[in-house]
Amino acid sequence: MLGARGDLSNVFSYDTYFQYGRTLYELIYKNEFSISRLTRALDVIDDPTIANTPTSPFQPVCRSVVDGTDPFCQPYDPFGTGPTAAAVNYLNVYGTQQGITSEQIANFNVTGLLGEMGWKTPWAEDGVALNAGVEYRRESLELNPDQAFQTLPSSDLAGQGTAVLPVSGNFKVWEVFGEAQIPIVQNRFIDELTLGLGYRKSWYTVSNGRKYDTDTYKLSLEFAPIRGVRFRGAYNRAVRAPNIQELFAPQIVALDGSNDPCAKVITATDYGCLAQGLVVGQSPSPNPAGQYNGLLGGNEDLIPETATTTTLGVVLQPSFIPRLALTVDWWDIKLKDAIQGLGADAVLNTCVSQSTASFTSPACEMVVRDPAGSIWLTAGVMSSTHP
Known part of the structure; x- marks a missing residue:
């Protein structure tokens, strides 16, 4: 200054x-697992280059090591004594x-x-x-x-x-x-x-x-x-x-809610849920962890x-x-x-609070569900809550 x-x-x-x-x-996200490496580390066979013995009847080795596609692969065993340090690394x-x-x-x-x-x-x-x-x-x-x-x-x-x-x-x-x-x-x-x-x-x-x-x-x-x-x-x-x-701020689909009031058997009086595109008799599955997707981030048109x-x-x-x-x-x-964010739970609760079919809350237009009615099973579906 x-x-x-x-x-x-x-x-x-x-x-x-x-x-x-x-x-x-x-x-920095450390200690994340590589999906491709995990796939190879779980594909384990008996090592054909090592003779089996009565005390060691199975010699674990990654299939990718044997066929040469990944010579550095380490077998990953999530059971028994657990994974080795080499496998985790x-x-x-x-x-x-x-x-x-x-x-x-x-x-x-x-x-x-x-x-x-x-x-x-x-x-x-x-x-x-x-x-x-x-x-x-x-x-x-x-x-x-x-x-x-x-x-x-x-x-x-x-x-x-x-x-x-x-x-x-x-x-x-x-x-x-x-x-x-x-x-x-x-x-x-x-x-x-x-x-x-x-x-x-x-x-x-x-x-x-x-x-x-x-x-x-x-x-x-x-x-x-x-x-x-x-x-x-x-x-x-x-x-x-x-x-x-x-x-x-970058727009991303991330965890933003903990409750889906429409995760039940939809009836004719669930006007807010029907306004979101659900139909009578449909039963969206609840998230067992209480985690739902929301669209978060900035808006250049504010x-x-x-x-x-x-x-x-x-x-x-x-x-x-x-x-x-x-x-x-x-x-x-x-x-x-x-200028304010509403939050996924506030959007959903405002939508389902309507008690008549003659009025549809604008909040209902901010909720996007997949064909099965879910707002958590599909990564690209969200309840829109950006400012």
């Missing part, structure tokens, strides 16, 4: 900085995923105490204070899984789910902003009346070509009719754009969420009771286009 600040005059000062952050990600493989996220921020802003220029009301001791500036940000994400992860489930890694594919994405944003604090009355016929204003304009560009802009602003007022009693109120428009993970907030409050600090302060606040928050 680099920065500088200083005075431009007795009225104006500046503050500027640049910062760069980088996080390295590495995931032969079967062990590993998979890796490597990634980088980074952020750059450049900011320049100027603060002005305009009271030094006479910009103040006749009833205030302090003048108008301003702050304005410009900011640039860039965030990026890269994920590079090895070949074993990219080719799942047909690759050699046992115990893994669906494929993890490479991902690369970024977004950048330019912003201009300004804020003002305007004392209207101070220590006169009322104790204080102060107005606050703020505005920020942001222009986003996503690496897939999408562009959008946002506006945020605030209006606040503090009113103290007498010392020790202060009323305050604010009206704000807040915005949160999707972050780099919400945009570009748009910013917005909130409108209103706050009203009062602060009481009676002078006759030292160090006592009482605060009462009321607020109202309306959120639109919220």
